[in-house]
Amino acid sequence: MRKNDRISACGRTINYEIIYSKKRKKAAILVRPDMKVEFRAPQGLSADTIRGMVEGKARWIFKKLEWFEENKLPDQKKQYCEGEIYLYLGREYPLRITLTNNVKRPLAFFKDSELMVEIPENTSEDQVSFPVKKAVWNFYSKCAEEEVEKLLKIYSKKLEVTTPVFKVKHQNKRWGSCSAKNILRINFQLIMAPPRQLEYVVVHELCHIKEKNHSARFWKLVRELMPDYEEHRNNLKKEGWKYVL
Structure with a gap:
């Protein structure tokens, strides 16, 4: 369950979103690079307690917001125009x-180190970006499905679990x-990321089949499957802002 609230402090206003979770035992405040503030709360924590x-x-929140404002990253959303650079497996x-x-x-594919998109000839000039975007998203989704399926087959065997049902989709957060x-x-x-970063996420989620939380047992499982996972986890945190279509 989600709920929006705000408080006034230090002569300024903090707008934040409360995200309740049945699994969460401790409250946590997250300040996101997009300048949004989230309060992640256990079920039953009152709005008044959260405000306090x-x-x-x-x-601390204002300092984090100011830091993100000063170090704002460029907008990575694509314009789907000729010559624009696209990442694929790094x-x-x-x-x-x-x-x-x-x-x-619309059809997208790789050819001669370029991301090629073919669209019907009768497409008007001012409408070109729409079919190009559709082609790229469909192509990247299909490629991501193939890569994830390969990884799941490998690591499900290592973890000694049945290869799970999976869905590849767009997720904002x-x-x-x-x-x-x-x-x-x-x-x-994630198909835009280097292969090992994608691999880390697949391993991470697969290990949740055996351990639903982020306990020491969970991270032990991750390490057993991917001994250098911390390197790729940290790289994903640093570089993930680039993986936007």
């Missing part, structure tokens, strides 16, 4: 757009998740 906790951390590919009467629907029914969801934009 946010007020108590107000100076490598850069310039976008090449071709209008042709050989296709009925997380790279992956594992449901109570052991259905894995992986953010398809």
Whole structure:
């Protein structure tokens, strides 16, 4: 459950989103690089208690917001225009757009170190970005499904579990998740990351089949499957802002 609230402190206003979770035992405040403040709360924690906790951390919150404002990263959202650079498994590919009467629907593929997109010849100039985006998203999603499936088959065997059902989809705030029914969801934009970063997320979520929380036992499982996971986890934290379509 989610709920929005605000407080006034130090002559300023803090807008924040309360995210309740049945699994969470301790409250936590998260200041995001996009300048959003989240309060992650256990079930039953009252709004008044939360306000008091946010007020108590107000100076810290403002310092974090100011730091993110000063170190704001460039907007990575794509314009889907000729020559734009796209990442795929950590490598850069310039976008090449071709209008042709050989296709009925937008089609994306790699050719000669370029990301090629073919769209119907009758597409008007001011509408080109829409079919290009659709083609790129469909192509990246399909590629991500293939990569994730390969990784799951390898690591499910190592973990001695049945290869789980998985879905590759767009997720705004997380790279992956594992449901109570052991259905894995992986953010398809991870196909832009170097292979080992994608591999880390797959291993991480797969280990949640055996350990649903982030206990010491959970991290022990992750390390057994991927001894150098911390390197790739840290790199994903540093570089993940780039993996945006």
